[in-house]
Amino acid sequence: MEKHITSKTIGKLNQNSDFSDWWESTEIKIPFLDNRKLKITFMDFEPEYDKKFIEEADQALTNFLKMNIEDRNLISELAYQNCMDFLDLIEYDEADDSLREIQNTDEIWEFIYPEKIYISRRYKNDKDVYISIACNCDWEQEHGLQLVFRQGKKLTRISSQDGHLTEADAYAKPDSQDKLLSEF
Template identity: 50%
Template sequence: MKTVDSKILGKLTQDERFEDWWHSETLKIPLVDKELVVTFMDFEPDSDETFIQEADTALRSFLLLDSVYRAEISNLVLNHFVEYKELVCEVDVPTEMKEINEHEIWKFITPTEILITRRPYNEPDIFINLTCECAWEPEHGLQLVFKKGKALTRVSSQDGHLTTADAYDIPDSEDELLAKFKE
């Protein structure tokens, strides 16, 4: 079994089905106060020599995000839920979620995994995707995406896109959260 080494994660093991996926042991994630597996995706060690170093740098930043930052982004997560609620029938919204506030939203979210990959379009920055299950959207879940691990740049269903710009084929400058990102 092939492995690669990360200064933050230690050994990552190559996935048996997807050769460009590498899995860590669990890691404590302060933002959600949970231990999760981290997966490097779309990573081919022989052709991307800087991936691990850039992923480690992004992880260092991401691991600094804690419950204080979670409180700061709660309104964005609640807004995602409210937008979903406006699109579906009232009966599709869990009863206990009818009148919740931004601090209560986290009770209905279960983080499942951390995915780290490069953006395939525009700039090839590293993005950290915190995938979650959520009570209001069991089929598509929730993803919270962090550019370079530093700041939340997307809240959406798990749709395979790292940015809203990529999802809707719009310029990065029109992607509200991505455009606000500062180094």
């Protein structure tokens, strides 16, 4: 029997057949991503144990779905810097020249390919709801790129896809020492 949950913001999400605590939507237009359609997955969610998750996820989604291209362009510099930091660490490859030749940081989005959106609760410290956009990108083919938004309001992490919602969690440091998170 197929199980599902209902979000007031994005409708019905079906339980994933492989992971019982994952719930997947149909494809949703994402204004932040120029209306690209992506599935949204509620992760690590067991309805019987987290009664407030859907309500908090809906609020985060409402916040996130209000963001548009202009909001995305406000974080272009951070995405561009992530790219340049990575390129500075690896050996020169002429295949990366198009990245090195970027004149306007908003051009970085031409090299980023959003694939999935995940919503989950952080189980450390704030226990807040975060939205993660998992992307492929031209500079980091192995680990890709993730953009993480606390409460769907503000970017609080940009990094390779490592499964962590915050720099604080990834590097076992206090939230106050996590630059983007502490600016929330």
